[in-house]
Amino acid sequence: MTTRAPLDGVRVLDLGWTWAGPFAGMILADLGADVIKVESRGRIDVLRWSGAYADGVRDYERGGYHTACNRGKRSVTLDLKHPDGQRLVRALAAHCDVAIENFTPRVLPGLGLGWDALSAVNPRLVMLSLSAYGATGPERDFIAYGDHLLHASGISAAMGHPDDPPTPIGTFYGDPVAGMYGALAVLAALDERDRTGVGRHLEYAQVEGLLAMYPGTLLARSMGGDVPRLVDKSPTMAPHGFYRCAGDDAWVAIAVEDDVGWSRLLAVLRAVGIDVDAFSSLDDRKANEGELDVAVTAWTSTRSPWQVTVACQDAGVAAYPLMNSPRLAWDRHLHERGFFEFVTHAVQGPGPVPGVTFRVGDGGARVRSAAPIMGEHNEAVFCGLLGLERAEYDALVASGAIH
Amino acid sequence: KREGGWSRDAVAVTEQRAFHGAAGMRVLELGERLGVAAAGLALAALGAEVAQVRLPARRLTAEDATYYDRGRIVIDDGDDVAAVARAADVVLTDLDDHDLDARGVASDLGGLRGGDSPQVLVTIRSLGRTGPHAHFRMTDLTEWAAGGLANVTRRPHVDDPERYVPVVPPGCQPQALAGLAAASGAFAGRRSALAERAPVVVDVSVQEVVAATLHAIFPNFVWNGNVLGHPSTPTTSMGFHLPASDGDVYVRTVEQHQWDSLVAWAGSPDWSSLGDTPEERYANRREIVALLSEWSVSHARVELLEEGQRRKVPIALPRSVDDVLAWQHLRARGAWVEVEHRGTTGTVPALPVFEPATWSPTRRGTAAETLTRWGAP
Numbered sequence: 001m002t003t004r005a006p007l008d009g010v011r012v013l014d015l016g017w018t019w020a021g022p023f024a025g026m027i028l029a030d031l032g033a034d035v036i037k038v039e040s041r042g043r044i045d046v047l048r049w050s051g052a053y054a055d056g057v058r059d060y061e062r063g064g065y066h067t068a069c070n071r072g073k074r075s076v077t078l079d080l081k082h083p084d085g086q087r088l089v090r091a092l093a094a095h096c097d098v099a100i101e102n103f104t105p106r107v108l109p110g111l112g113l114g115w116d117a118l119s120a121v122n123p124r125l126v127m128l129s130l131s132a133y134g135a136t137g138p139e140r141d142f143i144a145y146g147d148h149l150l151h152a153s154g155i156s157a158a159m160g161h162p163d164d165p166p167t168p169i170g171t172f173y174g175d176p177v178a179g180m181y182g183a184l185a186v187l188a189a190l191d192e193r194d195r196t197g198v199g200r201h202l203e204y205a206q207v208e209g210l211l212a213m214y215p216g217t218l219l220a221r222s223m224g225g226d227v228p229r230l231v232d233k234s235p236t237m238a239p240h241g242f243y244r245c246a247g248d249d250a251w252v253a254i255a256v257e258d259d260v261g262w263s264r265l266l267a268v269l270r271a272v273g274i275d276v277d278a279f280s281s282l283d284d285r286k287a288n289e290g291e292l293d294v295a296v297t298a299w300t301s302t303r304s305p306w307q308v309t310v311a312c313q314d315a316g317v318a319a320y321p322l323m324n325s326p327r328l329a330w331d332r333h334l335h336e337r338g339f340f341e342f343v344t345h346a347v348q349g350p351g352p353v354p355g356v357t358f359r360v361g362d363g364g365a366r367v368r369s370a371a372p373i374m375g376e377h378n379e380a381v382f383c384g385l386l387g388l389e390r391a392e393y394d395a396l397v398a399s400g401a402i403h
Numbered sequence: 404k405r406e407g408g409w410s411r412d413a414v415a416v417t418e419q420r421a422f423h424g425a426a427g428m429r430v431l432e433l434g435e436r437l438g439v440a441a442a443g444l445a446l447a448a449l450g451a452e453v454a455q456v457r458l459p460a461r462r463l464t465a466e467d468a469t470y471y472d473r474g475r476i477v478i479d480d481g482d483d484v485a486a487v488a489r490a491a492d493v494v495l496t497d498l499d500d501h502d503l504d505a506r507g508v509a510s511d512l513g514g515l516r517g518g519d520s521p522q523v524l525v526t527i528r529s530l531g532r533t534g535p536h537a538h539f540r541m542t543d544l545t546e547w548a549a550g551g552l553a554n555v556t557r558r559p560h561v562d563d564p565e566r567y568v569p570v571v572p573p574g575c576q577p578q579a580l581a582g583l584a585a586a587s588g589a590f591a592g593r594r595s596a597l598a599e600r601a602p603v604v605v606d607v608s609v610q611e612v613v614a615a616t617l618h619a620i621f622p623n624f625v626w627n628g629n630v631l632g633h634p635s636t637p638t639t640s641m642g643f644h645l646p647a648s649d650g651d652v653y654v655r656t657v658e659q660h661q662w663d664s665l666v667a668w669a670g671s672p673d674w675s676s677l678g679d680t681p682e683e684r685y686a687n688r689r690e691i692v693a694l695l696s697e698w699s700v701s702h703a704r705v706e707l708l709e710e711g712q713r714r715k716v717p718i719a720l721p722r723s724v725d726d727v728l729a730w731q732h733l734r735a736r737g738a739w740v741e742v743e744h745r746g747t748t749g750t751v752p753a754l755p756v757f758e759p760a761t762w763s764p765t766r767r768g769t770a771a772e773t774l775t776r777w778g779a780p
Contacts, residue, residue, distance in 0.1 A: 003595050003599070003603060004595050004598045004599050005595070006590075006591035006592070006594040006595045007591070007594070008598075018657075019618070027587070031591050046657050046658060050619065051619070051623070052619065052622045052623040052626050052627045052629065053626065053627075054622075054626050055626060056626065056627055064618065064619055064621075064622025064623060064626065065618045065619050065622075067622060068617075068618035068619075068621070068622060069618050133732060134736055136735070136736050137732040137733070137735045137736040138731065138732050138735055139712075139732040140732075141712070142712045142719075143712065143715060143717050144717055144719055145655060145657060145717055147642050147653070147655055148642075148653060148655065148717055148718070148719035149719070151653045151719050151720070151721040151722065152719045152720060152721070152722055152727075153722070153727060154722050154723060154724045154726065154727035155572060155573060156721060157721060157722065157723045157724060157726075158572075158573040158724055159556075159570050159571065159572045159573055160558055160559075160570050161558055161566075161570075164558055164559055164560075165559060165644060166721045167556075167557075167558060167559060167570055168556075169552060169556050169572055169576075170552060170554075170555030170556040170557070170631070170632065171552060171555065171616060171617075171619070171620065173616075176580075176615075176616040177580070177583075180580060180583040180584065180587070181583060181755050181756065182756075183587055184445060184583055184586050184587045184590070185424075185756045185757060187424075187587055187590035187591060188422070188424025188425060188449045188590060188757070189422070189424055190424075190590075191424050191425070191590060191593075191594075192422070192423060192424040192426070195426070200420075200422065202756050203756065204755050204756050205736065205738070205755065207733075208733070208736075208738050208752060208753070208755045209755045211727070211733075211738070211752035212579075212752045212753075212754060212755055213574050213576060213579050214572070214573040214574030214576075215466070215467070215470040215471075215574070215751045215752055216464050216466035216467040216469075216470060216574060217466075217573045217574060217724065218724065218727070218728065218750065218751060218752060219466045219469060219470060219742065219744060219749045219750065219751050220466050220749075221724045221725065221728065222728055222749045222750035222751075223744065223745075223747065223749040227573075227724050230571070231558065231568060231570050231571075232544070232568060232569060232570055232571050234544070237542070240544060241544070242548070242553075242568060242569045248633075249632075249633050249634060251548075251569060252548075253544050253545045253547070253548035253553070253569075254544075254545075255542040255543075255544045255545055257542060313539050313540060316540060317540065318539075318540045318541050318542045318544070318545050319540075319545060320539065320541065320545035320546075320548045320549045321548065321549075322548045322553055322554050322569060323548060323549055323550065323551045323553075323554060323614075324551070324554040324624075324630050324631075324632055324633065325551070325554075325617075325620060325621055325623065325624030325625075325629075325630050325631065326624060326630060328551050328614060328617070328621065329621070329624060329625070332535060333530060333534040333535050333536040333537075334534075334610075334611075334614070336533070336534045336535060337531055337533055337534045337608070337611075339608075339611050339614065351625060351626075352621075352625060353621075354614055354615050354616075354617050354618065354621055355611060355614075355615060356611075356615065357584045357587075357611070357612050357615045358584040358585070358587065358588045358591075358605055358606065358607045358608075358611075358612065359531075359605065359606040359607075359608075360588065360591050360592050360595055360603060360605055361592070361595055361603045361604060361605075364591070364592075364595050364603070365591065
């Protein structure tokens with residue numbers, strides 16, 4: 001029996017754009033919430049303009065980010081600078097449990113849509129604000145995207161090679177981290193609201209979320225410790241890293257956790273004729289890490305990542321291929337778990353999207369539908385949910401408030 | 404406690420009334436790795452009572468343990484863990500079925516408290532609870548490789564195969580992400596369990612938590628055949644570093660008006676038509692960065708930051724860890740807290756959104772004491 005969706009009956013007003021806010025909304029939609037994404041035709045969400053594009057056609061209904069991140073949501077289009085557009089947002093807030101936004105802190109209050117205004121029409125509302133630098137502090141109004149924040153947070157400076165410039169994680173990492181923190185905070189606030197009857201404003205700074213992803217490094221440095229840039233090495237394991245395999249840009253990750261693990265890998269290496277000193281202690285192995293890496297590479301470079309992985313796993317050594325897109329797309333393990341889910345988009349047709357961040361029972365969390373086309377649900381939301389008469393709806397369309 | 408002299412300003416303090424979203428939730432934390440500790444920390448911060456079994460094979464650095472182990476009641480592994488599991492609303496674990504069974508904790512919750520009890524079992528496993536590779540031995544490194552982000556996170560030497568090596572980020576990113584998912588899963592699972600009056604299992608796969616962020620990387624392959632991260636696949640990021648007189652700044656314009664503002668700021672040079680459209684900016688990116696660098700290098704970093712932001716150009720200062728610790732903006736926000744570590748005081752980031760004003764001190768307890776306090780299930 002399918003598990004009941006955790007957020008069945010919860011409605012979310014998704015005022016977010018780009019990636020952080022919509023990512024939080026995506027998690028809530030996967031959990032069964034009715035997520036209404038408010039969009040503007042005058043300033044189209046940059047996520048819709050972020051490639052790759054389905055079939056290679058540059059079109060705001062075909063952007064990959066939008067397709068993946070806004071799945072399972074409804075879309076309405078409003079002009080938030082129009083007084084009637086603002087009125088409709090406040091009316092929607094009165095019908096919602098949650099509002100999400102990720103603008104700089106001045107934007108929504110300037111439109112009459114800040115926490116004070118929305119909570120006035122709905123005291124039970126939970127509002128999530130995911131700005132880059134937070135609602136307070138001297139840089140509160142600075143704009144930034146996830147990659148800016150990787151550099152600002154010190155993460156890029158703490159990774160890579162000492163001779164390299166700051167080396168960021170290869171995605172706009174601050175956004176999904178914000179989305180995951182935000183979804184967690186919303187879930188907690190909904191439980192609290194259900195007990196107390198009172199909503200809450202959740203104020204999050206994306207840069208602070210990134211700090212909380214590497215607290216041990218910050219603590220060590222605050223006490224004068226070194227923060228070495230280790231590329232792919234570990235202070236407590238050797239061999240440890242990414243090793244080249246046979247094939248085009250093929251790699252495997254191997255991590256020998258302790259002396260026992262090393263004895264196992266050593267047996268694997270010697271069984272294929274690769275001679276290397278025993279180096280029975282971690283100190284020995286760290287002191288001779290370069291030599292070890294040469295020996296391991298001599299083995300891996302003539303085998304595929306999966307051949308190396310299976311040999312290591314059979315021996316009890318942690319290993320896994322470096323997964324790129326095709327490896328993920330054709331991965332038997334992920335397919336058997338049903339990770340990639342297929343949806344049929346109104347413009348793009350059928351296609352896969354990355355799956356849910358976690359599973360709840362049997363299907364309690366799942367991708368529920370494709371991403372909406374822009375304004376697809378205007379009538380259903382404004383006439384159905386808000387109960388506008390047809391003539392009033394038409395007038396709002398004619399005035400440009402709904403567009 | 405707040406670091407001396409640093410506090411949130413009045414507006415934030417007003418809005419930060421005590422956040423007890425998990426009040427009344429009784430949690431057993433039974434894990435060896437950082438993900439379970441991260442989930443336990445979040446739930447403890449939100450007001451849950453979290454009993455943590457301190458397992459001998461725990462794999463946290465001393466610094467991470469100081470950060471993540473706050474607000475817990477610690478019970479011994481040899482104590483009556485099964486009884487605490489039966490009394491808990493949520494069991495958080497990364498142990499496999501064998502190790503759970505050895506402690507009398509049913510791996511599917513079926514035998515914990517009876518079939519219709521609304522308990523939640525949240526498991527964090529590298530590759531999830533099911534699938535042909537679920538039993539694989541994994542570490543932070545191999546989880547990073549498995550999730551797909553490592554492939555696009557490399558040393559910046561795409562033209563030199565010897566140096567175009569995947570790199571690992573600081574901290575334990577896959578586990579930290581999994582911890583956030585698991586804490587969310589505790590709330591989500593509890594809602595379903597209470598609605599159905601039945602136990603619910605939440606399955607967190609560390610690989611999938613990472614892969615769930617591939618919103619551009621995966622469609623690029625599906626639709627265009629591009630394998631981001633491969634040396635032959637050009638990066639699609641238009642971010643770049645510009646030299647300043649005292650370091651550098653990072654710039655990426657996303658919207659057209661941001662690019663137009665940057666060009667106007669640079670004096671609308673005669674080369675600016677090189678970047679009239681995103682496609683042209685991408686095609687001409689090396690030349691554009693070289694030309695912009697000639698302009699930016701005569702300005703100081705802070706000058707570029709402040710004037711750029713005033714002009715709505717997305718621009719940031721790349722910061723070292725030391726820079727971050729000294730950053731006035733974060734200090735003004737009260738973004739740090741002091742912790743005792745190795746007999747002295749260090750600084751850790753406050754938990755976003757739900758850092759409590761005070762933590763109950765982590766202390767040792769027993770299963771019997773915990774059961775008495777929690778009451779009968």
